[in-house]
Amino acid sequence: MKQTTLKELYIEELEDLLSAENQLVRALPKIIEAVMTKELGAAIEAHLEQTHVHVDRLNEVFKLLGEPAKQKTCEAMKGLLKEGDSAIADIEKGPVRDAAIIGACRRVEHYEMAAYCSTRAIAETLGFQDQADILGLTRQEESEANEVLSRIATKTVNSLALLADMVGSST
Secondary structure, eight states, rough: OOOOSSHHHHEEEEEEEEHHHHHHHHHHHHHHHOOOHHHHHHHHHHHHHHHHHHHHHHHHHHHHHOOOOOOOOOOOHHHHHHHHHHHHHHSSHHHHHHHHHHHHHHHHHHHHHHHHHHHHHHHHTTTOHHHHHHHHHHHHHHHHHHHHHHHHIIIHHHHHHHHHHHHHTTT
């Protein structure tokens, strides 16, 4: 459907976000199984729980809007998750794979931050401040998840991956 109004665009953006979050709900358990580092697994597990809350919040936004909670397939998330699947398939389980998974997950978080930020701005412009506040809270949580992943990469996983490289190259 072609959008002719800002409200129609807003609804489509919400449908896209709902699809993205639901795709993550399905994908994150596989990612959790693929990681080696307990800290990373725990962080992704926590984000899976949080993603369920994000789905609930989007359903609440649709309710506040008086619209049915529908999804429009988020092709961007589909592509980002496909990249993550490739990292899992192509790299042996270990710290290098964990580093690749962190990169894939951070790309997802950056996409979500941008999507929530722009959708929130539309909600504010339309005068839907209650909805904008809900979207802003989720955007903030996506940013925090990104920071956790960044910290795990710099404090643990990347060093383990480098160590694995050095041990592997000395044999």
